[in-house]
Amino acid sequence: MKKLYFVVNLVAGKAVISKKLGRIIDEFVKEGYEVTVHTTQSGEDAVEQAVYANENGYDLLVVAGGDGTLSQCLQGAMGCEKKIPIGYVPAGSTNDFAKSLGIPSDQFKAAKVITHGRPVLCDVGGFNGNYFSYVAAFGAFTNITYETSQKVKNIFGHAAYIAGGAAHLGSIKAKPMRIEYEDKTIEGDFVYGMVTNTASVAGMITMKNFLLDDGIFEVTLIRKPKNPAELGKTALALLKNDMTDKNIVFFRTNEVTITNLSDKPFSWTRDGEYGGEEIVNRICCYKKAMPFMVRGKSRLPFEKD
Numbered sequence: 001m002k003k004l005y006f007v008v009n010l011v012a013g014k015a016v017i018s019k020k021l022g023r024i025i026d027e028f029v030k031e032g033y034e035v036t037v038h039t040t041q042s043g044e045d046a047v048e049q050a051v052y053a054n055e056n057g058y059d060l061l062v063v064a065g066g067d068g069t070l071s072q073c074l075q076g077a078m079g080c081e082k083k084i085p086i087g088y089v090p091a092g093s094t095n096d097f098a099k100s101l102g103i104p105s106d107q108f109k110a111a112k113v114i115t116h117g118r119p120v121l122c123d124v125g126g127f128n129g130n131y132f133s134y135v136a137a138f139g140a141f142t143n144i145t146y147e148t149s150q151k152v153k154n155i156f157g158h159a160a161y162i163a164g165g166a167a168h169l170g171s172i173k174a175k176p177m178r179i180e181y182e183d184k185t186i187e188g189d190f191v192y193g194m195v196t197n198t199a200s201v202a203g204m205i206t207m208k209n210f211l212l213d214d215g216i217f218e219v220t221l222i223r224k225p226k227n228p229a230e231l232g233k234t235a236l237a238l239l240k241n242d243m244t245d246k247n248i249v250f251f252r253t254n255e256v257t258i259t260n261l262s263d264k265p266f267s268w269t270r271d272g273e274y275g276g277e278e279i280v281n282r283i284c285c286y287k288k289a290m291p292f293m294v295r296g297k298s299r300l301p302f303e304k305d
């Protein structure tokens with residue numbers, strides 16, 4: 001019998017997953033899986049559970065939670081020699097990565113994708129020795145995702161991020177940074193930067209023309225605007241994915257080093273969770289490093305699709 005290890009974060013999103021669990025588990029059993037369910041007991045529990053599933057003869061690791069829970073499972077799984085496919089049931093507030101993978105927001109339909117779909121190898125991000133699935137970012141707004149409490153996110157969902165963002169608008173500070181990739185070096189003051197492998201960031205920024213398995217990440221940086229009006233114009237351009245704005249620096253690469261040139265620390269986020277405050281940040285792309293379950297047919301942003 002095929003063995004499925006099911007990691008469930010009951011506090012993610014609006015905690016809607018608890019009501020759907022029975023039907024989802026029933027789907028797995030009907031499709032011939034012996035199911036082991038583990039509900040996360042603390043913030044970092046999902047990391048250990050992913051290691052457990054990979055090292056104890058399971059065929060499939062299924063994760064129900066938000067981007068943070070998925071990211072923690074990825075973190076655990078990347079450290080294992082044999083990597084079993086990850087099936088994802090989106091149950092968080094934004095579920096950015098699910099959108100890239102074409103996974104339905106309806107959790108039962110997402111479970112069906114896992115039982116009837118196919119595994120595809122996705123690129124995985126490396127960030128100072130840790131891993132991320134779809135975004136590593138610094139600067140304006142990036143602290144909102146992990147500073148907004150789970151309780152507030154669960155009550156207000158997306159509105160919590162937007163309200164948090166508005167509260168931070170007046171306090172945006174540019175950081176002097178050095179960005180090095182291939183043989184290029186860029187120096188300047190930046191208010192925001194993100195390295196992504198996704199169709200969507202924080203449910204608001206939509207990325208175009210990317211592939212999930214090409215070994216290349218998209219790098220988007222925003223230079224310090226001259227005044228609030230210019231900041232507004234650039235923010236709008238970013239939301240519309242118009243990378244021609246004069247304050248936006250956009251390029252693609254498989255490795256970039258971003259150095260904080262100021263004497264003040266600033267924080268990063270990895271997949272919406274706290275990502276540390278290192279001065280020198282090395283970000284790289286591990287090509288086709290992790291299998292994820294996706295729909296059997298529909299076209300997805302993969303090299304061969």
Ligand SMILES: Nc1ncnc2c1ncn2[C@@H]1O[C@H](COP(=O)(O)OP(=O)(O)OP(=O)(O)O)[C@@H](O)[C@H]1O
Nearest residue numbers: 012013040041042043066067068069092093094095
């Ligand atoms: N038993 C638990 N008690 C408290 N916190 C937990 C527990 N299990 C997991 N967590 C934490 O719950 C948080 C939920 O994160 P996750 O990103 O999965 O959901 P979300 O924030 O609602 O969704 P999204 O990132 O898609 O907006 C994580 O920071 C995780 O560490």
